[in-house]
Amino acid sequence: MLFAFSIAPAGLATDSVSDIVADAVRVVRESGLPNETTSMFTTIESETWDEGMDVIKRAVEAVQARAPRVSLVLKADIRPGYSGQMQSKVDRVESVLGEE
Template identity: 75%
Template sequence: MLVAFSVSPLGGESESVSEAVADAVRVVRESGLPNETTAMFTTIEGETWDEVMDVVRRAVEAVQAHAPRVSVVLKADIRPGHGGQLQAKVERVEEHLDRS
């Protein structure tokens, strides 16, 4: 299962969200699950819904420490029995691009 999510503080004292987002990303990286952070989302890969959503919950809690309100956007690709998709999905697209 892949879950791409973004979490952002709302209503805090600063216009910058980078410190709060860094705390969320730290939670993800310390989880030990395969992950990737881009400019808009962090994607994590896990075996079960509970495993992945526990990390998302803890990342949200990390951001809540910075602001009274938090926004979460989440997208999931649930495909039991298919691991290693964090890289494999991109590799399949790159193979098609290389053929062009």
């Protein structure tokens, strides 16, 4: 299962939130799940719904510890029995593009 999510602190006196967002990314990386962080989202791949949602919950809690309000955007590709899809999906698109 793939989970793409964005966690953003709100209600702060500053627009600079990178240090708080880094707390969430740290939780993700320490989880040991395959992950990728881009400018807008973090993607993780887990074997189960509970495993993925646990990491997301802990990442939200890390941000919540430092901000009075938290925004979460979440997208999931729930496809039991498949693994390695975080890279495989990209590889399939690149393969098509390479054929053009």
